[in-house]
Amino acid sequence: MSASLDPRLARSTSADPDLVAMLSQLFDDYRAARSAPREVIDFDAELWARLDELGLTRLTASEQSGGSGASWFDGAALLALAAGAGAPVPLLEHGFLAAWLLEAAGLPNDGRLRTVCRPDPAGVALNVTYGRDAASIVALFEDGDEWRVADVPVDRRSITRGRNLAGEPSETVEFDLADLAAGATVEEEVGEQFHLRGALARCAQVCGAFERIVELVVAHVREREQFGRPIGRFQAVQRLVADLAAEASLARAATDTAVARATDSDWTDPGLLFAVGVAKSCVGHAASVVVRNAHQALGAIGTTLEHELHTLTKPALARRSEFGSIHEWDETLTRLATSAGHDRLWSLVTTGRAAPPH
Amino acid sequence: MTRALVPPVVTEGPDLTKLRLEVRAFLDDQVADGRFVPHVDTWLTRWDREFTRELGRRGWLGMTIPTEYGGHGRTFLERFVVTEELLVVGAPVAAQWVADRQIGPSLLRHGTEEQKRAFLPRIASGDLVFGIGMSEPDAGSDLAGVRTRGERVDDGWRLTGTKVWTSGAHEADAFFVLARTAQPDPADRHAGLSQFIVDLRAPGVEIRPILSMGGDHHFNEVHLDGVFVPDERVLGQVGEGWRQVTSELGFERSGPERFLSTFQLLAEAASAMDEGRLPQDVGLGRHVARVAALHQMSFAVATALEAHAEADVAAAVVKVLGTTSEGDIADYVDTLTATGWVEDEELYRLLHAAILQRPGFTLRGGTNEILSGVIARGLGLR
Numbered sequence: 001m002s003a004s005l006d007p008r009l010a011r012s013t014s015a016d017p018d019l020v021a022m023l024s025q026l027f028d029d030y031r032a033a034r035s036a037p038r039e040v041i042d043f044d045a046e047l048w049a050r051l052d053e054l055g056l057t058r059l060t061a062s063e064q065s066g067g068s069g070a071s072w073f074d075g076a077a078l079l080a081l082a083a084g085a086g087a088p089v090p091l092l093e094h095g096f097l098a099a100w101l102l103e104a105a106g107l108p109n110d111g112r113l114r115t116v117c118r119p120d121p122a123g124v125a126l127n128v129t130y131g132r133d134a135a136s137i138v139a140l141f142e143d144g145d146e147w148r149v150a151d152v153p154v155d156r157r158s159i160t161r162g163r164n165l166a167g168e169p170s171e172t173v174e175f176d177l178a179d180l181a182a183g184a185t186v187e188e189e190v191g192e193q194f195h196l197r198g199a200l201a202r203c204a205q206v207c208g209a210f211e212r213i214v215e216l217v218v219a220h221v222r223e224r225e226q227f228g229r230p231i232g233r234f235q236a237v238q239r240l241v242a243d244l245a246a247e248a249s250l251a252r253a254a255t256d257t258a259v260a261r262a263t264d265s266d267w268t269d270p271g272l273l274f275a276v277g278v279a280k281s282c283v284g285h286a287a288s289v290v291v292r293n294a295h296q297a298l299g300a301i302g303t304t305l306e307h308e309l310h311t312l313t314k315p316a317l318a319r320r321s322e323f324g325s326i327h328e329w330d331e332t333l334t335r336l337a338t339s340a341g342h343d344r345l346w347s348l349v350t351t352g353r354a355a356p357p358h
Numbered sequence: 359m360t361r362a363l364v365p366p367v368v369t370e371g372p373d374l375t376k377l378r379l380e381v382r383a384f385l386d387d388q389v390a391d392g393r394f395v396p397h398v399d400t401w402l403t404r405w406d407r408e409f410t411r412e413l414g415r416r417g418w419l420g421m422t423i424p425t426e427y428g429g430h431g432r433t434f435l436e437r438f439v440v441t442e443e444l445l446v447v448g449a450p451v452a453a454q455w456v457a458d459r460q461i462g463p464s465l466l467r468h469g470t471e472e473q474k475r476a477f478l479p480r481i482a483s484g485d486l487v488f489g490i491g492m493s494e495p496d497a498g499s500d501l502a503g504v505r506t507r508g509e510r511v512d513d514g515w516r517l518t519g520t521k522v523w524t525s526g527a528h529e530a531d532a533f534f535v536l537a538r539t540a541q542p543d544p545a546d547r548h549a550g551l552s553q554f555i556v557d558l559r560a561p562g563v564e565i566r567p568i569l570s571m572g573g574d575h576h577f578n579e580v581h582l583d584g585v586f587v588p589d590e591r592v593l594g595q596v597g598e599g600w601r602q603v604t605s606e607l608g609f610e611r612s613g614p615e616r617f618l619s620t621f622q623l624l625a626e627a628a629s630a631m632d633e634g635r636l637p638q639d640v641g642l643g644r645h646v647a648r649v650a651a652l653h654q655m656s657f658a659v660a661t662a663l664e665a666h667a668e669a670d671v672a673a674a675v676v677k678v679l680g681t682t683s684e685g686d687i688a689d690y691v692d693t694l695t696a697t698g699w700v701e702d703e704e705l706y707r708l709l710h711a712a713i714l715q716r717p718g719f720t721l722r723g724g725t726n727e728i729l730s731g732v733i734a735r736g737l738g739l740r
Contacts, residue, residue, distance in 0.1 A: 005661065008374075009433060010369065010370060010657075011368060011371055012366070012368055013366060013368060218737050232734075232739040233739070233740065235727075237739075239734075241739060242733035245363055245733060245737060246675045249364040252362070253367050253658065254647070254651035256654075257654045274650075275650075278647040281643060281644055281648075282648065282651045327640060329643070330640035331640050331643060333642075334641075335643075337642055337643060337646045338628050338632035338642070339632065342625040345628050346621070346625070348646070349649055349650045
């Protein structure tokens with residue numbers, strides 16, 4: 001279909017189909033071979049090594065910095081498929097944020113496992129995912145009027161271990177302020193972009209979880225029989241499933257749109273704040289429907305530790321609240337909409353900017 | 359992975375943006391000149407044949423009709439952006455709506471050469487206004503229950519029966535009628551239906567208003583009492599009516615009229631919040647986000663339709679989500695207003711119309727209950 005598109009009218013936003021096929025196979029195999037779900041999620045070093053071999057751990061980082069130089073279309077596909085398999089690896093933290101920050105700061109990257117965080121003025125960062133597993137933590141620090149990036153090795157910070165809602169490693173990290181102040185300065189835009197990149201990458205992951213949830217739910221309601229027929233034959237159940245699948249589709253459309261705007265402009269499009277906000281809002285509110293309806297359709301078995309469903313629903317809920325709550329993003333969108341006002345709202349909806357492009 | 363319900367999003371190219379801004383500038387001038395007053399749900403409720411003709415003169419009607427039939431040979435994507443701009447500004451587009459959206463494409467697909475030459479140029483110029491006659495008192499969602507019958511006579515057919523909810527029949531020139539031309543076959547309920555092109559001024563046609571709950575006249579009951587339709591006004595094949603009417607549903611269900619009917623109210627609410635006429639509330643951002651995502655999803659479906667891809671399920675997804683959202687906007691703004699406390703005529707004019715129109719959003723063009731079934735079928739559940 002995309003081959004017939006006239007680029008003056010519309011442009012495709014799809015990831016490389018060969019890459020998607022390879023990733024689908026890889027994560028299907030991973031899902032089939034892994035052991036039963038547990039209440040906690042620990043870093044999978046073996047999977048990480050395999051992903052590293054394939055050049056996937058820093059897929060979107062530039063080739064000069066040791067990355068694979070792929071587009072965010074490809075990157076979003078990787079995040080989604082990995083999340084759909086509940087893969088316990090910090091792809092986003094290491095490959096999409098830490099690698100990018102180091103590059104923006106002109107700092108070297110030896111490729112060892114990194115996670116990322118934004119410490120407060122006292123040097124404390126909360127909910128640092130996979131902090132215990134990282135060789136080094138990349139901190140983005142607002143130092144007075146300046147933004148700094150510091151690559152702080154494992155032995156130079158204090159970690160209090162924790163777990164997030166999904167059961168992933170999620171730590172409190174206390175930095176030595178001197179280490180943060182010694183970081184390389186970066187442009188102010190890096191600080192703003194960090195938030196956008198993180199939020200959008202989380203959206204891609206949640207979309208991936210949604211898509212696997214749709215598969216699980218459809219398979220279950222076609223198979224599970226009550227009253228002498230598959231429960232998917234009941235209209236009430238069909239409605240549950242149709243609604244969750246429709247919400248997942250809307251979340252996907254919003255996320256892909258923001259990814260396209262980011263990719264096409266190399267993150268410089270002034271309409272990105274709106275686009276990422278739309279993705280965050282649609283994904284976040286969709287999660288309410290998808291998680292609720294999926295658990296309802298799956299019945300009691302879906303609430304058990306042994307079932308795959310929670311490996312998707314828990315991370316979906318944990319991740320929708322990262323890089324800004326749904327409420328904060330709805331506030332941002334409200335602010336953009338009210339300042340656009342009656343006459344410019346449609347321009348905002350279509351381009352992310354209140355004034356039409358010239 | 360199961361196949362995605364909706365095709366992947368595409369981004370708008372420069373030629374479409376240029377066209378969009380051209381249409382927008384024209385419409386801004388029309389509003390500034392007082393040529394029309396922006397409103398909600400204008401594709402059903404606002405008729406203005408002169409405005410429709412002006413769009414025809416500008417080449418914004420019958421855009422996808424080939425030039426040899428008086429159209430403009432443009433793509434569905436170009437039509438899509440023009441349609442969006444007309445809807446968001448709340449322009450009076452009801453007179454052209456059915457002809458531009460459904461009748462033109464149906465004639466192109468099923469019509470004879472003579473029919474195309476007789477109707478398409480006047481659709482593209484905005485001179486010919488069409489309605490559509492499908493629903494009946496006993497055939498709503500279940501169209502196979504159509505009872506209007508066509509009886510074979512010399513050189514044509516005689517139609518007898520009653521059509522309901524025919525939007526604008528009292529203003530239109532002609533309408534498409536779905537009628538039974540063979541006895542019902544219990545083994546194939548959809549067999550034996552045929553489509554006819556019926557002159558609404560023909561002898562035997564009687565049009566009675568069905569007033570909506572706000573007192574407005576948009577819908578009609580159309581009685582056909584042995585109305586003669588010549589053979590050359592049968593559309594497509596006798597007995598193929600069901601296949602013909604369902605083949606165009608993707609266009610009817612996925613378009614921007616399925617999520618933009620209340621956009622004027624949303625826009626007015628944004629200003630009202632900015633100016634303190636409504637309280638600041640994050641629900642505004644949430645609704646704006648959904649409209650933005652639906653805009654992208656609807657455009658993606660239009661791209662698939664342009665490429666002749668199957669899109670019935672995707673269209674159902676757009677329609678279920680979009681019509682629910684556009685109705686929710688009306689209810690949302692209503693929950694923010696305090697009648698008797700704030701004097702705000704413009705907001706209330708739009709809000710009250712939106713509240714009264716809302717029940718129809720999720721009924722017309724296939725109820726959301728039927729469409730959820732279409733989605734469920736797309737997922738393999740039935």
